[in-house]
Amino acid sequence: MPTAGEGFDVRGGKRLVGVTGVGVQKRSGFGYVAWGQGARQGECLIAVRGTDSGPDWLSNFRFGGVIGPSGYVVHVGFWRGAQSVLPQIRQQLRGRNPTALHVVGHSLGGAMATLIADSLSNMGCPMKLYTFGAPRCGVEGHAEYLTSKLGAENIYRAYHDTDPVPMVPPFPYFHVPYGSNAYRLKGAGTLVSVPSHLMPSYRASVEGCTWSSLPVILPKHNSFEAASEWLSQASKDSGPFIMMSATALRLILSALDWIVKQIGRSAALQLFADATLLDGLARLLYSGALMSIELGEAIGNLMNAALRFMGRTAIAAASMTATFIEYVLGMLFHFIAAIARRAIDMLD
Numbered sequence: 001m002p003t004a005g006e007g008f009d010v011r012g013g014k015r016l017v018g019v020t021g022v023g024v025q026k027r028s029g030f031g032y033v034a035w036g037q038g039a040r041q042g043e044c045l046i047a048v049r050g051t052d053s054g055p056d057w058l059s060n061f062r063f064g065g066v067i068g069p070s071g072y073v074v075h076v077g078f079w080r081g082a083q084s085v086l087p088q089i090r091q092q093l094r095g096r097n098p099t100a101l102h103v104v105g106h107s108l109g110g111a112m113a114t115l116i117a118d119s120l121s122n123m124g125c126p127m128k129l130y131t132f133g134a135p136r137c138g139v140e141g142h143a144e145y146l147t148s149k150l151g152a153e154n155i156y157r158a159y160h161d162t163d164p165v166p167m168v169p170p171f172p173y174f175h176v177p178y179g180s181n182a183y184r185l186k187g188a189g190t191l192v193s194v195p196s197h198l199m200p201s202y203r204a205s206v207e208g209c210t211w212s213s214l215p216v217i218l219p220k221h222n223s224f225e226a227a228s229e230w231l232s233q234a235s236k237d238s239g240p241f242i243m244m245s246a247t248a249l250r251l252i253l254s255a256l257d258w259i260v261k262q263i264g265r266s267a268a269l270q271l272f273a274d275a276t277l278l279d280g281l282a283r284l285l286y287s288g289a290l291m292s293i294e295l296g297e298a299i300g301n302l303m304n305a306a307l308r309f310m311g312r313t314a315i316a317a318a319s320m321t322a323t324f325i326e327y328v329l330g331m332l333f334h335f336i337a338a339i340a341r342r343a344i345d346m347l348d
Contacts, residue, residue: 007040014092016048016085030085031109033092042099046089046116048109065139069119070149072142075111075169078135082115089116093123101127106199107165107347110134110157114146114176121149129176130156132202133163135340136173143174152177158206160187160196161217162246164340170333171256171281184217191244192336197343228298231255235304235314243311249336252309255302262295263288278333282326289320299325306332 013034036043068074101120105113110131115138117129127150134157138146147155155177159166161184166175175182185205187196195201206214233239234248242248263284289296304314306328 007036007038008034008043008045009037010034010045013045014088016088030081030112031105033089035096035098044093044096044098044101046101046103046113048085048103048105048113048116049107068115068138068142070121070142070145072138072145074115074138074142075136075173078108078111078137079115081108082112082119085112086116086119089120093120098123098125100125102130103127104130104132105134106132106202107197107344108135111137114138117150118142118146121146126154128154128156130158132158132199133160133165133197134175135165135168136175138174138176139172140174140178143176143178146176147178147180150176152180156211157182158185158202158214159183160185160193160201160205161250162187162189162191162193163196163343164192164194164249164336165197165343167249167253168336168340170253170336171260172277174257181219183211183214184219185214186217187246190246192246192249192339194339194343194346197340198346228255228301231298231301231305234308235301237308237314239308242305242308245309248305248309252302252305252332255298255305259288259295259298259302260284263291278326278330282322282329285325286320286322296320303328310335 010032013032015032016030031046031048034045034047036045065073066076066079068079101117101123103113103117103120105111111134113131114129114134117127121127129150157175157177157180159182185202187193187201209215230251234242234251260281285299289299300320303320303325307314310331
């Protein structure tokens with residue numbers, strides 16, 4: 001895969017300085033804007049590095065959403081970071097009329113790159129978005145809109161299957177391109193892995209490849225029915241060993257998204273009107289468990305699979321209450337956040 005320096009004047013580019021954090025904030029170098037040379041004359045590259053986005057964003061499970069550039073709810077920390085560099089980017093673009101825009105970011109920089117691309121999507125020139133190990137940055141409606149706006153074929157999301165950062169924040173956030181498995185690459189081992197998030201690991205995975213020749217891993221469970229069958233086994237103490245398994249975590253989070261959709265999108269959106277995410281989500285799942293035997297079994301299996309992923313013992317389905325569901329989800333979300341936090345801290 002070619003490097004930015006081969007087609008763009010990176011040395012002569014404009015360095016971006018932005019503000020990160022919600023509450024406690026800091027200014028830091030965020031990336032650069034560079035113009036094309038040779039065959040890429042007239043094109044523009046906007047690169048955003050992985051960076052620390054504040055001490056609390058990963059572990060704060062209040063919704064933390066604001067209206068973003070296209071009118072949809074997005075993560076407040078990522079949007080504030082993007083807003084802090086957008087004036088500098090617009091200044092570099094003023095009067096230049098680029099023939100194409102390439103926006104790229106790694107880690108939290110990938111989430112910011114997504115919102116920068118969203119903000120610049122009406123410039124009237126072709127745009128491509130590239131992210132590596134990026135977290136989710138907007139709700140489902142935003143992911144659907146931006147995928148349609150840019151075109152799924154113009155969004156290149158690469159991630160390692162054992163990288164914890166693309167698995168956060170949890171519901172209600174979604175990745176772009178919406179509905180796509182993207183470019184899933186083999187990370188280190190089978191467990192959730194901090195080294196899999198680091199840029200040297202991504203460089204090693206893509207070195208010498210084009211996008212079409214990347215060694216992509218196809219998903220083993222391509223439907224909820226298949227995942228549900230797996231979860232029913234994973235929820236049992238006698239089932240497969242799943243503690244810290246990256247596959248288990250992906251299936252757990254995918255099942256959570258599916259279950260919420262079965263209960264209803266409108267009900268899910270009401271979570272944020274008068275409750276914290278954990279409290280509202282727990283009440284929603286508990287109501288779903290009362291709706292049908294199928295949903296009740298799926299939610300019970302989901303809770304027990306989550307417990308076993310964290311190395312804890314499964315419990316009887318009869319013990320499921322809204323309070324217990326909130327307790328398990330709280331442990332799971334903080335557990336994932338702690339791992340992702342360690343990965344991000346290693347970038348600085």
